[in-house]
Amino acid sequence: MQGVRKNNYTKSLAILVIVIVLFFLPQYGSDYAISIGVLIFLYISLGQMWNLLGGYSGLVSLGQQIFVGIGGYTAALVTEVWHQSIAVSLVVAAGVSLVFAFIISFPIFKMRGVYFTIGTWIVSEALLVFFRNWKFVNYDAGYNITIAYRIPMSQIYHGALVIGIGSVVLVYLILRSRMGLALMSMRDNEGAAEVRGVRLYRTKLYCFVISSVYTAITGVVLYLNIAYIKPGAAFGIDWTVCMVFIVVIGGLGTIEGPIIGAVVYVILRQYLYSFPGISMVILGAVAVAIILLMPKGIMGAIHKKFGVEVFSVRRRIDERLEDGS
């Protein structure tokens, strides 16, 4: 037990050092390193939220771009049309996405498996068409998010860092909670979990709403970084494709997976800019290769080989109970 405690202490210290190093990156890192950092943190967040759905709840959604779009458009409208602060746009994005996720959950939760997947995609496509024809959001022309030009890059970096770390902490806390126990049992066997008293619908709904709200908040910072929004990009399936890629190559159903996946994805994308015509083909080939060689993703392979688990959500037995038993 003392060994476990010492190990936890070492892990916590290492994580703290990494966070401190990352926090001060804008003071010693190049602009390029900072922009890469922003992307990695935001993709970690997107990956964690998709993993909460696909990796734990069994809800394989191809429509999470809905919430990236809602976040982005909220940032644009709140700052450009209503001239409010970014803080207000974060609150509005959370509120709008919460309501929207709750509303669409009624029809799409009636669908199961692949129908749910297709259902979420259809909703996002419908929203894309709606935004392209909506005068209030400037049709297909979109918006320049001019406030983004006035924010120093270091502020966007720190915002992204908070979002990225926040997503990891949020998923960790969820998995350590009662809901996490339900999610892990559902991940392993949904039918058996229900027979043992786990409320599937409620747990999935909470997960969907939490994931959607946090994805929208991430969308706000993402579009502050991009500084320009239009429907095709905001509600494009590319967002979800990258979330799936990150989670699958990193390790489905693990907290570490999306972190590893996001780092690999962002670095790979930077490298693949040199091959514009075939970049997606290479990305797909990498995904297929990793799935074939490491079916549980990079983290799954690391865990299998070295038994490493950075964010352990295992339930430990109370020492006093162990002594008594």
Next chain:
Amino acid sequence: MRSLFSVQELAIAFGSNQVLTSVNFDLGEGEVLGVIGPNGAGKTVLLNIITGILKPDKGRMVFLDQDIVGVSTVDRARRGIGRTFQIPRSFENMTSYENTLVGGVFGDAQTEKAAGRKACEILDTIGLCDKKLEFAGKLSLLDRKRLEIGIALAGNPKMLLLDEAAGGLTESEVSEILEIVRRIKASGISIIWIEHVLQTMLHGTDRVLLLADGRDMICGLPEEVMASREVEDVYLGTGGKRRKRVAE
């Protein structure tokens, strides 16, 4: 003996296949009822109906004086109906301790702390104390069967449904399962036990019910039922020959 659970006129069909036509039985408090029958008789279907996985076409099921036909699977579990599966459905990527915790937290609506305390006792009862931190997916078949019972027990059931708990086990392993069932019975929990290993029915049950042709053919003391003409007919297929002899 006070009745804990009763089934009346239960029927279910899948398309044109009438699996259960009319099933009736009672289960007393603290009683172990064995259910036997040939393959395809609808034994597992019966358990699936009792747990709410399947909805019957007609019939009543009264548990603790309340009709539970319209009650959801989750609420049945929380009212005290626990079950195991023929092919163990423990949570493979969770430890034995965590598996048992799921039963306590969700089946018995306990806090994790309270469920944890009880989980240790249960793992001790089912003989998995030394494997409490092992992943369920890595356990042997006997241990997974034990764990199934443990998860169900953690939900504090008043009635436990065992679906072939001894299936696929060796003779000595079957004895271990029998011992666990005896301990559960001693704690006052009623049990409906489906089994193909007929010897377990003789030694581990108070009454045995024969399910065949979609209905309850005979129900009584294990020795009587095992020696009955109905069991002989169903298992050895001698019904036709006997009728022919009588006719001659």
